[in-house]
Amino acid sequence: MMATDLPGSTPPAVERELVRDMLKRGVWFAPVILLVATVIWGLAGTASAAVAIALVTLNLLLAAAGLSWAAKVSPMALMAVSLGGFALRMGLLCVVLLALRNEPWINMVALGICLVVTHLGLLFWELQYVSASLAYPGLKPTADKEAVVP
Amino acid sequence: MLQLLAQQAPGELEAGLTAIGRGIVYGGAAIGPGIGIGIVVGNAITAMARQPEAAGMVRTTMFLGIAFTEALALFGFVLAFIIAG
Numbered sequence: 001m002m003a004t005d006l007p008g009s010t011p012p013a014v015e016r017e018l019v020r021d022m023l024k025r026g027v028w029f030a031p032v033i034l035l036v037a038t039v040i041w042g043l044a045g046t047a048s049a050a051v052a053i054a055l056v057t058l059n060l061l062l063a064a065a066g067l068s069w070a071a072k073v074s075p076m077a078l079m080a081v082s083l084g085g086f087a088l089r090m091g092l093l094c095v096v097l098l099a100l101r102n103e104p105w106i107n108m109v110a111l112g113i114c115l116v117v118t119h120l121g122l123l124f125w126e127l128q129y130v131s132a133s134l135a136y137p138g139l140k141p142t143a144d145k146e147a148v149v150p
Numbered sequence: 151m152l153q154l155l156a157q158q159a160p161g162e163l164e165a166g167l168t169a170i171g172r173g174i175v176y177g178g179a180a181i182g183p184g185i186g187i188g189i190v191v192g193n194a195i196t197a198m199a200r201q202p203e204a205a206g207m208v209r210t211t212m213f214l215g216i217a218f219t220e221a222l223a224l225f226g227f228v229l230a231f232i233i234a235g
Contacts, residue, residue: 012206034182063217063220067209086216089205089220090180090223093224109232111228116228119220130214134206136204137207150209
């Protein structure tokens, strides 16, 4: 029996909560990446870093939306969306990179490095705020949350 | 006729080998994360089935596991495009 089968239980959208928090931190992280890319690769670096940040954001948002939706449906849907979503998102990334690779304002090395650094940077930063407990399944509790749940 | 077929333009061999190399790099880098994500999600579903009240916690770990595994695919993907130049 799944959590979704229990009467009156709605699984929390932890993925959305995590990604929303990651994007909030990304607002602080993005200017640093853009600045470093500009210093190293010039204007092409800035454009490439901006594209990389947009791709990482879109990738995380799609993953969170798909998994949150599938968790409400069934375990089979969760498996299908996880694996199918991975293939679909990599396919989308491939299409975008193939479309951009010959553009004069794109530096593929800068784009690639910014893509990996932004993705991993956001994830590692988020790890500090993740709570893996039954009471708080998503993020670590804030002072407001602690006041509500004894 | 065979001589005509065996002729190649300068740089054609290099371009062909680069394309094959790119395919191998990306193919290899996509297989590993594919298997990894399958294992992560499969075990998460088993955990949720055994302990439904822990579903939220399990999904948090699962999402982070998927995201970290995906980073490996991104490495291969980026490398494949850098090889292509």
